[in-house]
Amino acid sequence: MNVSIVIPNFNGEKFLIDCLTTLKEQSYQDYETILVDNGSTDDSIKLALEIMPEINCLLLDENKGFSAAVNQGILNSKGKYVALLNNDTLLTVKWLENLLACIESDENVFSCSSKMIQFHDNKLIDNAGDAFTVFGWAYQEGHGENINKYLDNRYIFTSCAGAAIYRREVFDKIGYFDEQFFAYLEDVDIGYRARIEGYDNLYCAESIIYHIGSATTGNGYNSVKVKLSARNNVYLLYKNMLGIQLLLNAPFLIVGHLFKYQFYKKIGFQKEYSEGIRQGITNRKNLTKTEFKISNMRNYVSIQYWLIKKGLQYGIVKIKKMLKLKNDI
Known part of the structure; x- marks a missing residue:
């Protein structure tokens, strides 16, 4: 097989x-x-x-x-x-x-x-x-x-x-x-x-x-999806980024969070988003962090470069779209 x-x-x-x-x-x-x-x-x-x-x-x-x-x-x-x-x-x-x-x-x-x-x-x-x-x-x-x-x-x-x-x-x-x-x-x-x-x-x-997309949890945005995604985003960062990475990326992560909050506020899910973030921070210690190995340092550097590159390619465009978000989205 x-x-x-x-x-x-x-x-x-x-x-x-x-x-x-x-x-x-x-x-x-x-x-x-x-x-x-x-x-x-x-x-x-x-x-x-x-x-x-x-x-x-x-x-x-x-x-x-x-x-x-x-x-x-x-x-x-x-x-x-x-x-x-x-x-x-x-x-x-x-x-x-x-x-x-x-x-x-x-x-x-x-x-x-x-x-x-x-x-x-x-x-x-x-x-x-x-x-x-x-x-x-x-x-x-x-x-x-x-x-x-x-x-x-x-x-x-x-x-x-x-x-x-x-x-x-x-x-x-x-x-x-x-x-x-x-x-x-x-x-x-x-x-x-x-x-x-x-x-x-x-x-x-x-x-x-x-x-078809989100057939089980529902299409578009809903309270369950918003809360889980926000919480898991915190999990993702906490598990996989080194402490020095989190410090280095903190200004960008804060900006990303603020614009996400504004986005969800415009479509009526700011409470769910905030609750997801709170749960992520509160429950993060229940996670198993990815083991750090000095032999993987080159991979961490490569990943950091990738994150910055994608941030420049997509993040700025996304921020502009959020600022112009219309009520019918």
Whole structure:
């Protein structure tokens, strides 16, 4: 078994038909499928077994979040590589074949991210790799841009776990998805940890999927998503940045926080954002910080350069957009 495909699910019955059907039609067939169910109350499991009788269903007794679900899938996987897949996706026929070829092209690659296209407007990109900036902002590269862009493979900060492949053996070195995150930014965290250890993450332009987006937690902004994202942003910084990095980046992080607060204030979620930040600061000591190794110092420097570069490319533009934010957003 070369690839294990792990699909976390929570009441995703209406999405699984298209997801599993297009998975069965893949040009590459040497894979196993593991559906990890987070205590669904619908007929997800029954439907999954009807579509794919050979599927391995792992049943959790309650909704333990994305991180816990995919960790269970990874721990029960047999493949050399593990592909994570959201249940609200539709796959093109060569999605897995191209993703596998990408990660096999370089032994130093930890993960490869798909070209995710918006399901409801298939002329626009949903995600072409996750980025992170010195302002403390994580964002989806290419989001909202024309699908005729991002046509070449390239290095990215981290892969979006909604449709990505990972080198199984690296998890044993850097750890698994942090279950303290529950959901949101856990994929940025694990990609960050891999980069600290000197691994690369790639974007695979020919591995194409269509993504509905936030099918479980809801589209757009909502109180749960805002609070979790704000909290996990603090977790992400605390876990992975050295103390000297936090001091060096503090002015940028403060500016990033202030503009985020103003953004959420304009759309009515400033309380949730502030509460998320408070929870992150309060609960940070429950986290396991990424172990510092002097041998990784060069990687920390490389990451710092990346954060500044992305901050200049994206952060300033984002700030301008926030200042001009209209009430209809």
